[in-house]
Amino acid sequence: MKKLVLGGNDAVAYAVKQCYVDVVSAYPITPQTSIIENIAHFIAKGEMKTRFIKVESEHSAMAAAIGSAVAGSRVFTATSSQGLLLMHEMLHWAAGLGAPIVMANANRAVAPPWSIWADQVDSLSQRDTGWIQFYASNSQDAYDLLFLSFRLAEKVKNPVMVCMDGFLVTHTKEPVATFEDEITDFIKIKDTPVLLDVDKPEAVGALAFPKDYMPVKLEQIKRISTAKEEFYNIAKEFKDVSKKEYKPLYTYGYSDADIVLVAMGSNAETAHLAIDLLDKEGIKSKLIKIVMFRPFPKDEFKKEFKRVKKVVVFDRNVSLGKSGITKDEIAGALGIKNIIGVVCGLGGVDVTEVEMANIAKDVLENKIKEDMILWGEK
């Protein structure tokens, strides 16, 4: 292992360099751009043997990735916000064909008004495209999740998205434990599907009448349903090399907490500090950080919520006309009522640990009884 000081984007690019990626197809967009700039430099210096297709749009980035992946290559791309939205149609194609593409997404607000800052509506709007979704809270997460994602994508034949809050994660430089040769056995052997073969000429993605469409979708449902189980297996193997443990939900704090804070992405880092603040005031609390959002870790939530009195969910995103998206997902999946959703930090507004701790206290004291919007600094 070697310690390097990396932002989330640097960490992702460095991981891609070490993951024996055959093809990268990508298009620049803030705040993702430095990922593909780093990759271009690695290739220019001869440090990576990868074909970089410099496409004319994000829609084409995903289309080229699909063409490459179905012929058996290991493929990576990266995007953000408007770019991810433009890709939407092709995200369905990638998942539907079982193309094991890995994509990094820099979570950025969606226009209008124009904004380049952190907000998770872009990737959460892709919830139903059939992609596995991870959310990194720091550079180390981003780096490690790339290795895990390639293995998982190829194992279950399903694309994987690794999301990082724009700037807060993509550009915050912090020490990252990087691999040297010790990761080779874990990552080098590819398990990519070869769907096109001149000696066995078949058609991929052909027209299906209703009776044929349903079975294909059932296969797809089965694939993504196995992703959580396979993630545990792969994470165990990863732990042997990295000494780091990855689970769909990461927890911190008291197991017999009076209040649970749920957060995803950069909010989870902040919530970590809020737990410590509450501890100093004698309040037993716990953080649940969502690492895997799809497939949704329902059983894990169920386990974590046992005997919990109050839950507050911080969402740097919103489903307009409803609530914070992860709050809604959790409430819907578990059917629980003692849950308060806080929509906060849209378009990059800062969310502080003091604000989080104060909200937790107000929820405990019944001062906050329904979902709310935290505006932060006005």
Next chain:
Amino acid sequence: MTIPKEEILKPSHLACPGCGAALAMRLALKALGRRTMVVISACCWTVINGTIGYNYSGVPALHTAFETTAVVAAGLKASLEMQGKDDITVMAWAGDGGTFDIGLQSLSGAAERNDDIIYVCYDNEAYMNTGIQRSSATPIGAETTTTPSPVVKDRPKKDLMEIVAAHDVPYVASATLAYPNDFVKKFEKAKSKKGFKLIHILSPCPPGHKFPESKTIEISKLAVETGIFPLYEIEEGKYKINKRPKFKSLNEYLDLQGRFRNMPKEKREALEEFIRKRWERLTIKAEYFS
């Protein structure tokens, strides 16, 4: 030259009788051989190639979204090259809607990068798979379900060949089913060249153009003889006109097809003028860049 005898396209595919697009695939694959992969975007060929479990093309076929033919083919080719499978030809196969309209951006991207693919547009001059709506490849005066008489198509057909040639690619050619030797020769030439190649095929459509299914070849021939569809190629920037028409009366071509039945006189004149101007430009280019 001889046209290869081997049939790669399988019988009982799902094309309409007299379909130009089915014949085009048959000839294209004869020229390219079995070590070919084809990328098919949303178009009539999505249906012609058969439903799930079928593949009438006879070569590996990857269906994809409407606007992505060129770039999916580019990604596929890059992938094959990274695995050392350099001898496989990748053919992008799209209709005029997927080429002239919705797919023009990704086509331009692949042409600009000079991705090593053969891009084929089988041009039936309207959105035939969705039931005959106008595209930017529809000629002046043609009736479609979105240009019903008396509001027939009033703007000229886009010049695809010149658009693609402007990207400085190694090979651009047009072909018709009436000249199969010329057709096959062009595909063989495209296969022999590295980089981006475009072949633009006029693909008569009996239900869409409203003519009897036995007339596909005759109409293809008249398209060349009247000058409405020039047969030419641009190889490394050099123009070559493959068939110089004697400019038969355009009416011979138009009167065979129901889509021109309600064409007003001024539209006929506009179309004739368009053809005359196009040939003027083409002749100058062929003389200058030969």
